[in-house]
Amino acid sequence: MSEQKLTGAQIIIKALKDQGVDIIFGYPGGAVLPIYDALFQQNDLKHVLVRHEQAAVHAAEGYARSTGKVGCVLVTSGPGATNAVTGLLDALCDSIPIVCLSGQVPTHLIGNDAFQEADTTGITRPCTKHNYLVKDVNSLARTLHEAFYVARSGRPGPVLVDIPKDVQFADGAYVPPAEVKHKTYRPQVKPEIARIEEAVELIANAKRPVFYTGGGVINAGPFAAQLLTQFVKTTGFPITSTLMGLGAFPASESQWLGMLGMHGTYEANLAMYECDVMINIGARFDDRVTGKLSEFSPGSKKIHVDIDPSSINKNVAVDIPIVGDCGAVLEDMLRIWKARAKRPDQAALKQWWGKIDGWRARNCLNYNRTESVIKPQYALERLREALRGKDHYITTEVGQHQMWAAQFLPFDQPNRWMTSGGLGTMGYGLPAAIGAQLAHPDAIVVDVSGEASFLMNMQEIGTAVQYRAPVKIFILNNQYMGMVRQWQELLHGSRYSQSYSEALPDFVKLAEAWGCVGLRATTVAEVDQVIEKMLAVTDRPCIIDIAVDPKENCFPMIPGGKAHNEILFGPDDSPSDATPEDGMVLV
């Protein structure tokens, strides 16, 4: 087996198949022609031709996040690789497993400023979890298998393999995945039991506990989400989650407080502020979540579960750090909890829930319901009703619509929600939706979008049309870069510098030009009608232009530099004291 000689390009195809890849997102070019030739001569591996390499990576992210598998990308040298950089960093920030293959000029030309040459490993070093330049065809198979192992193990992330064109042509030996063992990379998956025992004792004695969970639970797989749900239900504690963690615990359960952080719910943020025990499972104390660090949950003991040791004590000092896979940790926690027959202090818990219910009664997601103009929140509420009980996946772009989607669309299962959290990449949602749709051809996939974000990668409609991916591009069109406009209103004296979406296309005609279905709603009454029509389209993409209130702002909001208990609820809260001077510099 290992004596078999193949060309580098054939080795690549074989390695991808052996790694379980069924779809690869890519764009051809001079430095990857041998790989495209090998792709042409087989039928197992489906290649999806994107219209821009950034979108190839986002599509692979959508595929990876909706399936739990590694997403795979193929780009050419030079501009192919540099175009992919934003996607790679996006995947790094959100810990999404991606293997990106890039072509490179032939080995003897490297360093000569050859045509379409870029120092791809140099450029992508800080944008990937790891990268490789393969100069010997005989190490190609091993390197590819290592790349998949590194991408999916520990804290997942993007791995790039740069392959010079002469290596793709050269003959070499193939080795199967089973024979490849990594020399150095062995992330700690199993937690220390002593730490778990300490954590269980602390949890059992909590008076005002809260679970704060994140993308780590999603990355640990659906079983981890089940264990989390079981543990949270067993304790009876309240639970909130980051933007990345939505869906790990069912939003329809009464213990769910909604998302926390800058645009999180009042009850989630106040529960974090006033808790005495915080159980962080797979979240990283991101600045969107903590707000002002010195006033972040000042009175609590903190447990932090993370597979990445560098996440622990990075922003917030914790009392019980636990390094391990969220699933493995939850399994041990639940087992020890049951073995020790733990039961929380019911009286204290009742009092705590009483307090939380008081905060809930504030109804922080309320907005001005009106018949005169479509409120974006209303459009999402109607979308929510229409999707209820249907097999669906949601992606988003970045901005106000993204936060409204997080607030108004409930997720009862993991891997259903895909959004650019860490990097905040406008243009993420459409390609990610295509990736998710190709992985789940029969499901409904909606890209909740803004008109500005949509324009950033709208060339991908072509991809969706070509592969008959019936994605729904649900544009909340407020004719502004809404989040920029909101910050300008609150922090820069309503000077709307460059945030107005001038010269917008007619989105319905645009859809028709691509052979898609285009729909528009300009009145409240039309919202339900267009959603119904949109859901009836199953053979092509659909662009839905919803003319929403241009001046609507996203609330609640904790302005930069403020603490969790300093929340703005709506337009009546004075924006003048929104942000202290030192908070202005924060993004």
Place this chain on the structure above:
Amino acid sequence: MDLNAIEKHTIAVLVDNEPGVLARVIGLFSGRGYNIESLTVAEVNNADHLSRITLVTSGTRMIIEQIKAQLGRLVPVHRVHDLTDEGPAVERELALLKVVGTGDKRIEALRLADIFKAKVVDATLTSFVFELTGTTQQVDDFVGLMAQLGLVEASRTGVVAMSKGPAAF
């Protein structure tokens, strides 16, 4: 313990000797804004292609711990040891110093070199190149003296270090 006190730590990192590994380490420090006071690297195991990086850095306790965790998660890193935390270690630096002069200054330079146990590795009628091995402090002291006696060029390796006792890395 003062959490905001700046501590200086010597950290040894065993890595695969592969292209780009030093760039990963340096990129981590520049990208995250950590200090590098000195950094040395050379292959120490030819058969297994292992290199040892010794770096001296400073920061608060939280930053030092973060630096070690960040180094540990780099894929080609085998082990990270904080020699400052893990107990007594020997630290040495090697310096080459070119001192130019004639007459009394030249004689004084040679005398001081003898006191510091620096070796003369090159001599002309008007210059010496001294080689000195010692702690950073000893090298600093010697450099300070030579500066007054015609020092025109200095080259220092930065710190290499090893824990005391039988335990090996």
